[in-house]
Amino acid sequence: MIVLGIDPGIARTGWGIIEVSGSKVKAIDYGCFETSSKEELSIRLEKLYLEISKLIKIHKPQVLGIEELFFNTNAKTALIVGHARGVVLLCAAKAGLEIKGFTPLEVKIALTGYGRAEKAQMGKMVKAVLNLKELPKPDDTTDALAVALSCAF
Helix, strand or coil: CEEEEEECCCCEEEEEEEEEECCEEEEEEEEEEECCCCCCHHHHHHHHHHHHHHHHHHHCCCEEEEECCCCCCCHHHHHHHHHHHHHHHHHHHHCCCEEEEECHHHHHHHHHCCCCCCHHHHHHHHHHHCCCCCCCCCHHHHHHHHHHHHHHC
């Protein structure tokens, strides 16, 4: 099974693709899409749509794992992240992917067994489980791989 994990955002959207075979998991590809705050929101969302669509076409995942929005004290930021999340969900729906959402708490519990795990601890687990030589950068990429692993677990 191929899983696409996404940490949605408008400035940066982290993504990670893993392959699950029985109890084995391995990283296939990962990265982060970035858009400029100087561009109109509609252009940024279109770029995100094109990039996610391309990933789906290339890697043919069966499942999309995506981080759920959590309450944010800045409503404007939460709304814009919601737009990006909606674009990703649209791409997945159009491709017929199974969609699984995870809260940050659920991702932390899946990887570490502890819901208040720190970013550094999460990164170490992603690196260890996927047998990576170094921790993916930026954090959005690591978070996306963590979401993908949550699907596998």
